[in-house]
Amino acid sequence: MKDFLKKLVLLGLVLATIGVIVLVSGIVPVKASSGHWPITRWMLGFASDRSVAFHSTGTEVPSLDEPGMLTLGVGIYQSNCKWCHGSPGSPMPPVPAAMTPAPPYLPDVLRDLDSAEMFYIVKHGIKFTGMPAWPTRQRDDEIWPLVAFLRQFSQMSDSQYRDLVDVDEGTAAPEVVIEQCAICHASDGMGRGSDRVPILAGQNEVYLRESLQAFAEGKRYSGVMEPIAARLSKREMSDASKWYASQTMTSQGRFDLDDESVQTGRRLISQHDDTLKVAACSKCHGQENDPSYPVLAGQPAEYLNRQLALFRNRSRCGGGSGNLMHSIADALDKDQSQQIASYFASLRREPIESDP
Amino acid sequence: MSFLLIGDLSQSTLDPAGHGAAQIADLFLWMLGGGVLIWLIVVGLAVYSVVVPGGHRPRLTKTLVIGGGAVFPTLVLTSLLCYALAMLPELHRPPPEASLTIDVSGVRWWWRVGYRTGENQRVETANEIRLPVDQPVEFKLTSEDVIHSFWIPALGGKVDMIPGRETRLKLHPNRVGTFRGVCAEYCGTAHAQMAFDVLVMSQADFEQWLRSQKRDASEPSGRAATAGRELFHRKGCGACHTIRGTDAGGRVGPDLTHFDSRLSLGAAIKPNDADNLRRWISRTHDVKPGVQMPAFERLNQDELDSIVAYLEQLN
Numbered sequence: 172m173k174d175f176l177k178k179l180v181l182l183g184l185v186l187a188t189i190g191v192i193v194l195v196s197g198i199v200p201v202k203a204s205s206g207h208w209p210i211t212r213w214m215l216g217f218a219s220d221r222s223v224a225f226h227s228t229g230t231e232v233p234s235l236d237e238p239g240m241l242t243l244g245v246g247i248y249q250s251n252c253k254w255c256h257g258s259p260g261s262p263m264p265p266v267p268a269a270m271t272p273a274p275p276y277l278p279d280v281l282r283d284l285d286s287a288e289m290f291y292i293v294k295h296g297i298k299f300t301g302m303p304a305w306p307t308r309q310r311d312d313e314i315w316p317l318v319a320f321l322r323q324f325s326q327m328s329d330s331q332y333r334d335l336v337d338v339d340e341g342t343a344a345p346e347v348v349i350e351q352c353a354i355c356h357a358s359d360g361m362g363r364g365s366d367r368v369p370i371l372a373g374q375n376e377v378y379l380r381e382s383l384q385a386f387a388e389g390k391r392y393s394g395v396m397e398p399i400a401a402r403l404s405k406r407e408m409s410d411a412s413k414w415y416a417s418q419t420m421t422s423q424g425r426f427d428l429d430d431e432s433v434q435t436g437r438r439l440i441s442q443h444d445d446t447l448k449v450a451a452c453s454k455c456h457g458q459e460n461d462p463s464y465p466v467l468a469g470q471p472a473e474y475l476n477r478q479l480a481l482f483r484n485r486s487r488c489g490g491g492s493g494n495l496m497h498s499i500a501d502a503l504d505k506d507q508s509q510q511i512a513s514y515f516a517s518l519r520r521e522p523i524e525s526d527p
Numbered sequence: 528m529s530f531l532l533i534g535d536l537s538q539s540t541l542d543p544a545g546h547g548a549a550q551i552a553d554l555f556l557w558m559l560g561g562g563v564l565i566w567l568i569v570v571g572l573a574v575y576s577v578v579v580p581g582g583h584r585p586r587l588t589k590t591l592v593i594g595g596g597a598v599f600p601t602l603v604l605t606s607l608l609c610y611a612l613a614m615l616p617e618l619h620r621p622p623p624e625a626s627l628t629i630d631v632s633g634v635r636w637w638w639r640v641g642y643r644t645g646e647n648q649r650v651e652t653a654n655e656i657r658l659p660v661d662q663p664v665e666f667k668l669t670s671e672d673v674i675h676s677f678w679i680p681a682l683g684g685k686v687d688m689i690p691g692r693e694t695r696l697k698l699h700p701n702r703v704g705t706f707r708g709v710c711a712e713y714c715g716t717a718h719a720q721m722a723f724d725v726l727v728m729s730q731a732d733f734e735q736w737l738r739s740q741k742r743d744a745s746e747p748s749g750r751a752a753t754a755g756r757e758l759f760h761r762k763g764c765g766a767c768h769t770i771r772g773t774d775a776g777g778r779v780g781p782d783l784t785h786f787d788s789r790l791s792l793g794a795a796i797k798p799n800d801a802d803n804l805r806r807w808i809s810r811t812h813d814v815k816p817g818v819q820m821p822a823f824e825r826l827n828q829d830e831l832d833s834i835v836a837y838l839e840q841l842n
Contacts, residue, residue: 448671448778448779449779450763450766450767450777450779451765451766451776451777452766453766454760454763454764454765454766454775454777455762455763455766459761460761460762460763461761461762461763463825464763491824491825492825494821494822494824495763495821495823496821497821498819498820498821
């Protein structure tokens, strides 16, 4: 017995020495060009599938067919994901295909994943692969539209996808607007039909510029806007802000509004209503207020309501004035937020002269 | 000057400046005397029984234990109780009709104060109460959120402010001076920073003050103050604060119409001067953690100075 133990220890020492030699000598290739052995590939894939399935259990999946989900999801995919995963109906892009492990061809893997698993992977990324976590931990609400799109991914044709992402280049908009912003916000700032995306046309220029700055510095959270703003120069931020501020909000009232909630919202925010001890919205969000505050008239109700929820969770700060909204959002319950959002969405905005 | 005032504020029940407080202070002193007497006799007897050696005479022992331990304390406490109960009717009696009535509501963490100046007329101020000397005053107390308690130790007893209910308190100040009132019921983070100033003044001074409070805010003069008013509105301050005579009509925070006439700011936590005001606006949460007002951190020095200049003209 004693003899056997001795041998075991000796064997261990020999193996450890070999291990150290292999490690230090650098003989093992880390090159991606040769890929994994099939057994390694299978093992990693299996472990990752199991882990995702285990940890995504219990995630509450919101309704994914709400209006605006798919449109926004496509925009997000186009700006964050297509570089590695390609777009529907086209082959894998060649550069990421040379990674080890290579990003999967999505139609192959998506059919085996349920919505909660997709959400988990997009939110947290996967270790030892090129899949990054979502750039911010605060914005689960941005990930679900993407999941909604991924569920349609396999059925979508190249031309359907192009219809959703191609932007009208025939405008006078600056290049940065066409290349970076128009996918979601359209080059006229009216958005592309998702009521989760703010209308930028006619918004205060200072507010737009400060928001971009806040996204770029990570002070305002968004997995979509932070990466985009981070790659813009000061000049581009200023050009984009100026352009959108000079656009006119058109075709208002395209979002279905429940008249009763509009009326309740109007009553709630009139400052003579003493039952609700909340700062009167119009004192900051009208058209004659500080240019670093956004004008809210005509913004989609869904977007406004979501921002109030983000303020409530402290998931939105913003360009230095965001903190003003925290105690206000805290004082509103979900119904009241919805009603106030509907009221602002129902307001028409007078066209304003663009800055000379 | 105002700093000295705040430093001197009396918050002592033993230095009464009103009828109620004087009675309560008397009661306290009598109770203290009675309590000390009982303590001396009971403890004296206990010490005597231990210290004196040898046997005690049973008859004397019985008399001392029953007399000193039960009969004497009962007599003293009963007379104190009668004395205290006799005070209650007067403390509780409502003031004569047509006395000055002041509405005070507790809001986390400040005081909304309203003077009834006529049929459906009210003048609102905050965190400062001025009273005429030698006049009974009735307070109608409510709360806008949680239970607070209204207490001016130098003038009288305290009364809880209960949401959804109106409680009353009569005070009758009899000495001119400046006193401090506090919230005497824990009400959240900034409870300890929820105080107010009480100024008892001569009848003539009081009337003059009330007349000036009824007026709308004065027009700003000078470039900085005019810019300050513009900025006050542009930044949305009026969403929460009222300045009568302007567009600002918010009811969430204190009325600022005559802000500069007040001794202190932030619910009597700092003397009302330019430095403190600047700090209050830009670093609100450092001055008073938990306060509902958001900090306007991004105002630059010029903007801050303008707003302060404007507010300092609201006298």
